[in-house]
Structure formats: C-alpha cells, structure tokens
Amino acid sequence: MAGEAVTGGALARLWRRVRAAVRSVRVETRFVLALWRVNLLAALEYRTAFISQVVGMMLNNAAFLVFWALFFERFPSVGGWGMPDMLQLFGMTATGFGLGVVLFGNALNLADIIADNGLDAYLALPRPVLLHVLAGKSRLSGWGDIATGVLCFALTADPGAAAWGRYAVAALASMTVFVSFLVVVASLTFWIGGASALSAQAIHAMLAFATYPLTIFDGTAKLMLMTVIPAAFIGAVPAEFVRGYSDRSLLQILAAAGVSLALAVVLFHRGLRHYESGGMAVSAG
C-alpha cells in the first residue's frame, strides 16, 4: 500500500512537471511569435531598405556562385563534387545562415551585447533571457540568403514533398548549429571580457569552411569541422541528408543540433552568473 502511495505521488509530481513544461513551451512559443511579428513590423517600416538589402544579398550570393560556375567549367569535378553539389551545399549554408539571422539576429552581435551591458534590459523582464536576446533582432539581409537557398534547392533537388520536407528539417538543424556556435563563442565574453573580435573571426571561419566541399579536407581537418568549428553540420552534412534520406545523416544532423544547442544554453547560463553589467569593462574574470 505504502509502495503504491509512493508511486502515485511520484506519478502526480511527474504529471505536474509535464503540464508545467507544456505550459512553458506554449507561453514561450507565443512570446517568440510575438517578438518575430514585431521584428517584421519594424522591417516593414523601411520598405526600401528591406527590399534593397534582400536584393543586395541575393546579388552578393550570385557573385559567389558565378565564381564557382566558372571554376567548374574548367575543372568539372573537385573531389567528386560538381556544380550541382556546390549549389546544394551553398544553398543549405545560405538557408541555415539566413534563418539564423532572420529569426535570431542578435546571435551575430551577442558578444557586443554582453560586453556593453546590453543584457540588463532582457534580464529585467520575465522571459528566458537567451531566447529573448537572440530573437530580439532580425537581419533583413537574411531574407536574401533564405531566398538564395530556396532557389539553389529548387534548381538542383528532385521535386516532391519528401525532398522539401528533408530540406526543411536540414535547414532548421543547420540554423540551430550555426546560432548555437555563435552563442558558445559569444559566451566567452562572460569570462574573458571582450570576445567581439573572436566572435567575428569565428563567424567568418564558419561560413568559409561551410561553403567548401567536405571531401577536400583530410581526416584531422574533417574532425575539426565536425567539432571545434562545426561547419560540416551547417552545410555538407545537412546537404547530404537533403540529397537522399539516410538514418545515419538524419541522426547526425539531429545529434549535432541537439548537442550544440545544449552546449550553448549551458555555457550561456553558466556565464550569466559572471555577468557584471557595469563592472564588465574592467573585469578580469
């Protein structure tokens, strides 16, 4: 009887926790949707700027692809890769990056926000601070990257709902790894004071490595691109999943997204204990 009562109590506690978690997800979803709506309203305040940034980014991306088109005209294959593979790789990276900066635009300047006491306003409000700060800004140019990514995919992929479904899953996973990586690097600011330059270098390194075929790197470099700078999980691996479904590649992109997200959340919140607001500028950590 006592054992049953204990089990009943544990179940009731578990049930309460599940209900609280479901409520929390519902509340935060509503909140982040409201935040994205406000971001969109702010973007639409400046229609010309919005359109010019989107078109500008698409032209920028097109210039990059023209370079590769010329390259593959002379060397049709690099490590088994041709122009369609490159389009898929670039498209996946552009989509992941674009989604990241449109939905979580502050990821790019999180290090500056931490260093300039910018977390104060977020910490004074009753929402999860990391989610709030990341979604607190939207980069208009990201829409140009998303459009480029969709075009690249539409030009190269097999038509069909399954392929679009794989593309959506892969793009979300790519975005998660990208944003999480930026959060990890920016979180170093909590300890070392000024990680803005490091953050900018990490973004460039990430995007540079993500837009090259994985086959041109050797074992050690490949390992680096799957761990320290997880560029492979932004471009190559999700692109491979989009080309053709496999349990292995699905597991890889989901695991990469999950692990990087968990690492980012844990590191950021550990760092938050060291947040010194006005004292940060002189902090030795």
Place this chain on the structure above:
Amino acid sequence: MPSIVVDNLRKTFAAKRKSAGLTGSLRAMVRPDRTTVEAVQGLSFRMDDGELLGFIGPNGAGKSTTIKILTGILYPTSGTAEVLGFVPWRERRKLAYHIGTVFGQRSQLWPHLPAIDTLALFGKIYELDHRTVRRRITLLSEAFEITHLLETPVRKLSLGQRMRCEVAASLLHQPRLILLDEPSIGLDPVAKQRIRDMIIRMNAEEGVGVLLTSHDAGDIEALCKRVIIVNHGQIVYDDRVSALKRRYLTVKDVGVRFVEPIAGDVDIPGAEVVKVGGGGYGLKLRFDTTVTPAAELLAHIGALGGVEDVTISDPSLEDVIRVIYEQAAAGEAIRPADGSWPSVEPEGSEGAP
C-alpha cells in the same frame, strides 16, 4: 510590510590596472595587475510597500549596482536581499512579473515602431490577456497623456514624450514596485515635472512603490519622503528628506522688505548682513539657526522698522547633496559620532533681496 529588505549586501568586481602609455599596456598584457573594486560595501536597508524612496549618490557610488542586484540582473558577492518576498538573483523571472524597471539611459521601446506595438509586446511578455492589455493601455495613456503619441514611431518622439511612454510601459502589468534609474536624465524642467506628477499619481492611485535613483535632487525633493545617500558603496544617510535638509542646512537666508527705508548701519546679533539694497527698503541676512533662534532674529528685524514682507528660505537639496559629496570626497566624517551635523552655506545666495 517591507517590499525590500537588504542585509549586508556586498558586490566586488575584479578589475585590471595598468599604467599609462604603450609600456604600461605591454606590461599589463604580460603581467596583469589585478585588483578588486568594492562597488557595494555591506548595504542594509528596508523599504516599505508603496513607499517613495530616493536612492542617490555620485557616479560610482554603487547605486546602479544595487538596483541591478535588486532586479536580479547581478549576483551579489555576499549578503542577502528580498524584493517582494523573492530573492532577486535566484527568482529573477518570478520577481519580474511584480516589478517594473526604467533605465533612463537605455530605452525599452522599439525605436522604429509606435509605442503601441511595444506595449502589445509587453502584454505577451507579461502574459496578459488582450482585454487587460487594452484596459491598461487606455488607463495609462490617459494618466500619462500619451494617447495622441501611441501611434507615432518612438524615434520621432521628444525625449520627454518618450520617457512618459517608457514609464507607462513599465506599469503595464500593474507592478507593486517600480525601479527608476535616472528617469529624468536629459529632460527639460517642464518634462521633468510632468513625469514627477505622473509618478506621484500612480503611487497614490495604484499604491505602486517607487525606488528612484537620480542625479537631480529636484526629483528626490519632489517625489520622495525618504532618501538614502550612498557613497563608495556605503550608506551615508538614510532618513526623511525633510530631516536631511533640517540637519544639514542650519544656515538660512532671510530677505526683508521694509515699509520705509532703514537708516544707518544695520547690526543684528547672531546674523550676517549680506546686503542692504533697494534704496534702504531691502535687507538680506544670513543666520545659523543653531546660534540664533529665528524668533529672536525676527524681533531684531522688527525693531529696525515696519516690515512689509519677509522670506526665510532653505537652501535647495542640491546644496545639501553637494556638501555631503564634497565632505565625502575630502574624507571628512559624514555623520559625526556625537550626532551633530555640520552646517553648510547655500550656493549662490548672493544678490539683492
């Protein structure tokens, strides 16, 4: 019932020191000289529910650090604090539902959007239903006279208009306490007065407590009955505003206008004659109330001739605070052990009566 209880609160920051120039920078890179800065040094105070409390001090005194600890933004190094029954740094999000904050130098409103959009977003942030948000926006926009401003992009508002919207936004969720960090910074006198009137109104109507930091002594004088002065992370004064002026400023200025001109030299025991002007009709004196009782002085004045008008003025709170800071900077004892308070002379008290 106290809304804030702070006991022996401390906050230290690690800081790097370096000597000037390139050599100093290179030396600091190789062998950094680390030191500890004590921003808050054992603060203890209480604030009652619905109280209007001023929290003032010079730059670097530790007031903003204290406010940030009390809102859960910063962790203290040691000590305890409870705000509305919550430990701020452990229960930040729970506390945030019950407090409002305004940081005068950092806007919470979205600059490119009308304030009404930010208020709607705040409704989601505080999980308010649509009806409550609408009701509160109507009430606050009338109270703060911002109804006509709600649909104008915030970047196009004047600083005073924006600040009214900021304070209104901080009250949307009907908090029990608002923490205002320099709410009047950069505002002209008219805009300052409007903000003060509105804060007093919300305190009276909704019972919201106000913890206010400001460099403007006028804010404290107009809004607060009690004031805490901090310097170098320590409380140097915690009492009523009126007591602060009474204790610190025993020197008063007296302006007299006589019915007929007074003749000859004026000599009043216990008072310094600053000026005899206006063709003998006007007289300005300065006296110390601890030396000369006001009644005695007035009797001496009456003996000089028929008095048409007389004014006895307190120096402004600005003068009080200036003297306290100067004394603190000079390392003088702020509160003498015998409980007596040094007197100060008001600044700019020269001139014709």
